[in-house]
Amino acid sequence: MTISETTVxxxxxxxxIPHNLKQVLLEDAIKVGVTKKExxxxxxxxxxxxxxxxxxxxxxxxxxxxxxxxxPGTQMTMRTFHYAGVAEINVTLxxxxxxxxxxxxxxxxxxxxxxxxxxxISDDRDMATKTGWEIExxxxxxxxxxxxxxxxxxxxxxxNERSMSKREIDKESIxxxxxxxxxxxxxxxxxxxxxxxxxxxxPSYRELLQLAKKIKTVTLKGIEGIKRVVIRxxxxxxxxxxxxxxxxxxxxxxxxxxTRTTTNNIGEIYDVFGIEAARNAIIKEAMDxxxxxxxxxxxxxxxxVADIMTCDGxxxxxxxxxxxxxxxxxxxxxxxxxxxxxxxxxGLRGEVDSLNxxxxxxxxxQPIKLGTGDVHLVARNPLES
Amino acid sequence: xxxxxxxxxxxxxxxxIADEDELKSILKHYNIGREDLPKIKVSDPVVxxxxxxVGDVVKITRNSATAGEAMYYRxxxx
Numbered sequence: 001m002t003i004s005e006t007t008v009x010x011x012x013x014x015x016x017i018p019h020n021l022k023q024v025l026l027e028d029a030i031k032v033g034v035t036k037k038e039x040x041x042x043x044x045x046x047x048x049x050x051x052x053x054x055x056x057x058x059x060x061x062x063x064x065x066x067x068x069x070x071x072p073g074t075q076m077t078m079r080t081f082h083y084a085g086v087a088e089i090n091v092t093l094x095x096x097x098x099x100x101x102x103x104x105x106x107x108x109x110x111x112x113x114x115x116x117x118x119x120x121i122s123d124d125r126d127m128a129t130k131t132g133w134e135i136e137x138x139x140x141x142x143x144x145x146x147x148x149x150x151x152x153x154x155x156x157x158x159x160n161e162r163s164m165s166k167r168e169i170d171k172e173s174i175x176x177x178x179x180x181x182x183x184x185x186x187x188x189x190x191x192x193x194x195x196x197x198x199x200x201x202x203p204s205y206r207e208l209l210q211l212a213k214k215i216k217t218v219t220l221k222g223i224e225g226i227k228r229v230v231i232r233x234x235x236x237x238x239x240x241x242x243x244x245x246x247x248x249x250x251x252x253x254x255x256x257x258x259t260r261t262t263t264n265n266i267g268e269i270y271d272v273f274g275i276e277a278a279r280n281a282i283i284k285e286a287m288d289x290x291x292x293x294x295x296x297x298x299x300x301x302x303x304x305v306a307d308i309m310t311c312d313g314x315x316x317x318x319x320x321x322x323x324x325x326x327x328x329x330x331x332x333x334x335x336x337x338x339x340x341x342x343x344x345x346x347g348l349r350g351e352v353d354s355l356n357x358x359x360x361x362x363x364x365x366q367p368i369k370l371g372t373g374d375v376h377l378v379a380r381n382p383l384e385s
Numbered sequence: 386x387x388x389x390x391x392x393x394x395x396x397x398x399x400x401x402i403a404d405e406d407e408l409k410s411i412l413k414h415y416n417i418g419r420e421d422l423p424k425i426k427v428s429d430p431v432v433x434x435x436x437x438x439v440g441d442v443v444k445i446t447r448n449s450a451t452a453g454e455a456m457y458y459r460x461x462x463x
Contacts, residue, residue: 020453259393269396274431275459276445277396283450299450313424313462 002033011039017050058374060358062308065301072295073098088230089243091264097289101266101282104309104317111245111265113226116257117238125231128238131255132229133167135242138221140178143169144196148212150205155198155212156189169221171196181218184211223249247272266315275310282306282315329353331360391434400431403444403458411458425459437461 008029012022025046029039055061076095092100092110100108115135121127140146144159159171171188175196179186182198189195198215200207228243242250245263250256251272263269264285270278286302308323309316316322324336330346330353346353355361361368391397412419419442425432427439437443441461449455 018449018452019455023453260395262396272430273391273394273397274429275425276398276400276431276447276457277394280396280398303449303451307423311423313426313429313459 001035003036003039005030007036008034008039011043015043015047017047021046021050056371058369058371060370061304065304068301069290069297069305072290072293072297075295076293089228089241093289093292098286101286101289102305102309102318104266104315104322106267108265110243111263111268113240113242113245113247113250113263114261115229115240115242115250116260117240118255118257121255122237122257125238127255128231128240130168131253132231132240134222134253134255135226135240135250136222136229137219137224137226137244138167138169140174140215140218140220143167143174143220146212146215148208150208153200153203153205153208155208155215157196157198158192159194159196161194167221174220177220178215178218182211182214223253226250270315275313275315278315279306279310282309327357329355329357329360331355331363332357335359335363391431397431398448399446400435401444401446402435402437403442407444408442408458419460422458422460424462427461427463432461439463 005026008026012025012029015022025042029042034042073095076098077093089112090110091097091112092108096109115131116122117128117131121131140157143163144157147156147158149156159174164170171194175186175188178196178198184201185199187197187199189197198211200211223246225246226242226244230241230243232239232241245265245268247261247263247265247268248271251258251261262281266278266281266285269281283299283302283306286305287297287299290297290302305318309318316326318324320337325333327333327336330342330351334342334346353360355364355366356369358368358370367373392399408419422442425443427433427437432443435443439461443459443461445457445459447455447457
């Protein structure tokens with residue numbers, strides 16, 4: 001007689017196995033229909049198989065991870081590539097990117113954001129363009145021709161009406177922004193419409209040239225640091241890709257989907273979304289980088305790396321200034337990088353090495369505490385008990 | 386700006402302050418103290434959002450690629 005769904009559920013609910021394994025077990029058992037006795041045997045076999053595939057106690061998972069990531073890493077390209085999805089935006093890929101991730105660089109060499117739009121407007125091309133202009137930094141070069149008038153010691157800005165209406169920005173706001181940022185007199189021209197005259201404080205040649213340079217750096221609209229926005233249609237929705245990354249600022253713009261928008265700058269994710277999101281981002285970025293190169297590394301290795309990098313509540317790099325530099329043993333640190341400095345410092349401070357780890361025991365030539373080396377045999381006296 | 390919860394974001398798993406009884410049984414199972422758990426800073430945006438304080442343990446329900454759903458615990462530090 002087959003047993004009911006609730007009975008099966010009750011039988012597997014408290015098994016010490018992962019969630020999705022339980023799910024599969026439950027679905028399959030119900031689909032096929034099993035008797036209680038069969039179910040008991042299934043569970044017994046599943047548990048046996050599960051225990052077999054678990055990592056053995058004392059296994060060196062870190063070394064296995066290092067090798068599993070390192071070996072495919074040798075086959076990665078040293079070149080910077082174009083991003084597979086967005087041809088216009090250049091993104092660091094391959095080995096340089098992987099190094100960037102494990103080194104936990106504060107600013108990646110090519111920051112990039114993927115901005116999703118709110119559901120109501122995600123299929124609206126015009127709204128996507130409009131949001132794009134809110135994000136992309138607009139400088140005076142985009143809107144006008146700036147000429148230096150040496151005769152009258154002033155800068156003449158000839159505004160281009162078409163690009164102004166395209167970016168939804170008017171003359172008054174340009175004047176206001178320029179005045180605020182440059183702190184000099186900015187006034188519309190009396191004779192010619194769409195012309196703005198900027199006069200430096202004192203009529204010196206040097207100051208005029210400096211002003212001409214400075215005016216190009218003023219952000220008139222959008223977010224400073226976002227150099228470009230590319231709009232792409234993927235499926236039914238428009239997605240904005242940006243060159244440059246400013247997560248906190250972009251999230252505050254109307255129309256931006258606050259639950260999906262993300263960046264490839266892990267440091268920024270940590271600041272805005274916290275440590276768990278940073279861990280997820282490390283895993284995602286590392287896996288994407290490897291996958292893009294056609295390499296398949298088991299996600300568990302990457303997860304281990306991400307867990308170690310984030311276990312102290314902040315992102316630590318794998319290296320001299322992070323995980324390896326914090327090891328308790330002098331020998332272990334010296335074995336990694338800058339050997340002499342570590343030994344010298346340890347000598348000056350009179351450090352004691354209790355030889356608990358792996359590297360230090362290899363250096364002194366002792367058995368290491370790994371695998372069978374970590375197990376001690378204890379003989380029980382048969383006369384007792 | 387419309388208010389939104391950080392916890393709604395795709396990258397952020399569910400965080401909550403761990404139940405004391407549950408925590409005790411877990412610490413006992415692994416034979417560790419709560420300061421042996423992985424850490425999370427009290428300045429972490431999500432910790433602020435759920436209002437955890439230094440000394441609390443945050444329970445995180447991760448969407449794991451290998452296990453479907455996985456529990457993780459972090460001890461809140463300064």
